[in-house]
Amino acid sequence: MIEQTPSHLLPIIEKIETFYTSEVEPREHQLRHRLRNSLEYIDRTGKLHPEIQAARREIMQASGMEGLFSLHLPQSIGGGGLSRTEMFFIEEKVYSYGIDLAPGILSWTDGSTPRLIFVREELQDQFVRPLILGQKTSCHAVTEPDAGSNLFDMKTNAVQKGDKWILNGHKAYITNPFEADIVNVLAITDPGIGKKSFSYFQFESKDYLGKGFKHGRINRTMFDDGLTGELHFENLELPESAMIGNRGQGFEIALTSINWTRTRRGGMCSAWSKLLIDKTLDRLKHRKVAGKPLGRNQGLQWMVSDMYIDWYSARATSLACLRDIEKFGPWWDTNRPQEQIRLFALMKIVNDESFYRVADKALQLHGATGIMKDTVVNKLFQIARNLRIPGGTDESQRNTIAETLGLNANMQ
Ligand SMILES: Cc1cc2nc3c(=O)[nH]c(=O)nc-3n(C[C@H](O)[C@H](O)[C@H](O)COP(=O)(O)OP(=O)(O)OC[C@H]3O[C@@H](n4cnc5c(N)ncnc54)[C@H](O)[C@@H]3O)c2cc1C
Structure with a gap:
């Protein structure tokens, strides 16, 4: 029997179910034609269609009001205070609803990425609260x-001039460069001193757009997310207070957010892999080839077995990794032991590669329907x-x- 959601999280799971039914599903129905048709998912410039963008933001806000949006952050800054292991089950639930809204x-x-943990107390109302909500x-x-x-190839730099950067x-x-209200940038402040060369900055887009800060071109992705693009900074003058954390701490703060996205793969890839396995099973049972269900072929049965093995193994590894990661103390602590760093990497690679194998097989077993752009199977494959x-x-x-096992390119 697979590990079930712990009972103390069930009230939150129920809340998510209610929220999905009342806030998300009706919007998905309303926008069904856009969500299911990649040509309508983005606008003529390649950006996410404004109607979808608006619906996403409404859901984010409503979720914030319900206290669901930032369950992953510490209560000290207004988050829900759940551990990464607890969040696995929450994320698995949310992603089980699919890829639409x-x-x-x-x-x-x-x-509300974990960098918010490092924002100064006096800036919380401006930069933390609105994101948490x-x-x-x-x-x-x-x-x-x-x-x-x-x-270390980075060129973006910030130079101190009086009380400005x-x-x-x-x-x-x-991701989200054009719509972002708050822009976060990693820049070099002290070249040549390794990880301490970097500092992390934040500012409100509305205060600086056209004044040293400008949007660049859109980067069109193969999965038409409409959310990826470029940013330019030209003698952008920021106040000293724009720095998050301390000078030289930027690399570690950025990594805290990146490590969080790595651990987030667990529940997300588990839910989406399971969704693809269920869809594939359904197809193998109901699709008839030469008058017989496709699933009678042992070769195809084994493909589904491999999908299940991948899903189950990645899920079990994720839960083990998350528990081990949390044994070292708060997962956002920038003082990371080598073993913990290894676990963040392990978590990402195990999930990404197994989910990819599952998605590839699901697409293959869906035949031409899997190749069609506007199907869930195709979207999840991309x-x-x-x-x-x-x-x-x-x-x-x-x-x-x-590297964390002691191997590197400079070994003698
Ligand atoms: C959809 C999308 C959203 C993104 N969102 C963000 C975002 O919000 N913020 C952000 O900052 N970035 C974002 N990125 C950028 C992403 O983090 C980078 O693309 C990623 O880190 C890889 O860098 P690169 O593309 O320059 O690849 P490269 O560094 O050019 O690498 C090319 C290939 O070489 C391999 N390679 C490179 N060095 C080595 C080595 N030493 N040993 C072995 N193999 C190596 C890589 O693994 C890769 O396969 C996003 C990218 C995508 C596609």
Whole structure:
């Protein structure tokens, strides 16, 4: 018997069910034609269609009002105070509703990421509360056209001039750059001192748009998310207070948010893999080829068995990883032991690769219907392929695992 949701979380699960039925499902019905048709999912410029954008934001806000949106953050800053292990079950529930609007019930990269834990007390009302409540959105700008896997290639820099920081640079492949009310940027403040070279900044888009800060082009993704693009900073003058945490702490703060997205793979990939397994089973039982159910073929039965093995193994590994990660203390602590760093990487790679294998088989077993753009199977396949790049690629996770085991490229 697979591990069930712990009983103390059931009231929250019920609340999510009620919320989905009352707030999300009606909007999904209303926007069904847009959600199911990729050509209508984005507008003519390639950005997420304004109607979908508006519905997402309404859901985020309503979820914030219900206290669901930021369950993952500590209560000290207004979050729900749930552990990562507890959040696994919450995330698994939310993602079991699929890929339409339900994911907006919980914060993602464009919402209340754990960097908020490091925002100064006096700035909480401006930068923390509205994000925890889902009233504003944000973006987390780290990657650049020439700096992805290796952040030490970063060129974006901030130079202190009196009581101001002057920011220059260009960020690419950023989630939610155009709609973000609050922009977060990782920049180099002290070159040449390793991880301490970086600091993390935040500002309100409305205060600086056209004044040293501008949106760049959209990056059209293969899964038409309509949410990925570029940002430019040209002598952007920010106050000293724009720095999150301390000077030199930026790398570790950014990594806290990135590690959170890695652990978030657990419930998300489990729910979506299970959804694909159920859909595939249904097809193999009901699709007739030469007058007989497709599922009579042992070769295809074994493919489904492999999907189930992948789902079950990744789920069990996720729960084990999350419990081990939390043994070291608060998961957001920037003082990370090597073993914990390894577990964050392990969690991401196990989920991303197993979910991809599941999605690939589901698509194959759906035949031509799996290739059609506007099906859940096709959309999840594209998302599964994407997941192996952002938040650190498969190869980066393997590098991290090897490094924490004492292997590196400079060994003698
Ligand atoms: C949809 C989407 C959303 C994203 N959202 C954000 C966001 O919100 N914020 C943000 O900052 N970034 C975001 N990114 C960027 C993402 O984090 C980077 O794409 C990722 O870190 C990889 O960097 P890169 O694309 O430059 O690949 P590269 O660094 O150019 O790597 C290319 C390939 O080489 C491999 N490789 C590189 N170095 C090594 C090595 N040393 N050993 C072995 N293999 C190596 C990589 O694994 C990869 O397969 C997003 C990307 C996508 C696709």
